[in-house]
Amino acid sequence: MSSLAPCFTVGSIVRCKTCFGDNISGEVVAFDLGVKMLIMKCPSSNGGGDEQTTCNVTIVNLSLCMDIEIVKEAIPPAEVQQPEPIDLPMIRERYRYATEHRTLSCRSYHPNASPFGQALFRLLVKRFGDPAIIWQNKGDQVAINILRQVVIDAPYATENIRYLDWNPKLAICVQEVVQNFCSKQF
Structure with missing residues (x-):
C-alpha cells in the first residue's frame, strides 16, 4: 500500500x-485519513444470508493493510438536504429546567431529614419558590x-406545623399543602 491512502x-x-x-470486507461507516483508520460495518460471522440483521463494526488500521480494494463506490446524492436549524430557545429552556431540577434535588437533601421530609421540601419549593x-x-x-413564618417539625405532618408569625392565608395554604401531601403518601 502506498503511503498516501485513498x-x-x-x-x-x-x-x-x-x-x-x-x-x-464491509461498508464504510467512517474514515480518517489523518490517523489512517477505517471503520467498517461487516456482516456477522454467524450466517444469516440476505435477511441478516446484525453486523459487526470493525476498525481497521490502514497502516497495517497490504491490499485495499474498493468493491463498490457509493454515489453521493445529487442534492444534499440541509439539516433543520437548531432550536436554541428550546435547548436553553431544557438546560434551565434541568439545572433548576438538579439544584432543587441538591437543596432538598439534608442528612438528618427523612425521605418523606425531603419530598415535602421539594413540593414546598415548587409551591412557594x-x-x-x-x-x-x-x-x-x-x-x-x-x-x-411557618416551621414544620419532623415527622412533617399537619400536627407538627408551628406559626412564628400569624398569617391566616399562609397558614391555610401550608396546612392544605401538607395535608394533601400526607394523604397522597399514605
Whole structure:
C-alpha cells in the first residue's frame, strides 16, 4: 500500500487484506485519513444470508493493510438536504429546567431529614419558590422553614406545623399543602 491512502466515501463497499492475512470486507461507516483508520460495518460471522440483521463494526488500521480494494463506490446524492436549524430557545429552556431540577434535588437533601421530609421540601419549593423554603437545624432533627413564618417539625405532618408569625392565608395554604401531601403518601 502506498503511503498516501485513498479516500473512502461513507457507504462504499471495501475489501482489505491485513498484514496478518485477514480478509475484511464491509461498508464504510467512517474514515480518517489523518490517523489512517477505517471503520467498517461487516456482516456477522454467524450466517444469516440476505435477511441478516446484525453486523459487526470493525476498525481497521490502514497502516497495517497490504491490499485495499474498493468493491463498490457509493454515489453521493445529487442534492444534499440541509439539516433543520437548531432550536436554541428550546435547548436553553431544557438546560434551565434541568439545572433548576438538579439544584432543587441538591437543596432538598439534608442528612438528618427523612425521605418523606425531603419530598415535602421539594413540593414546598415548587409551591412557594426556591428562596422561600430553607432547612432549619434543631439538634439531630431538622425542620422546614417557610418564609421565616411557618416551621414544620419532623415527622412533617399537619400536627407538627408551628406559626412564628400569624398569617391566616399562609397558614391555610401550608396546612392544605401538607395535608394533601400526607394523604397522597399514605
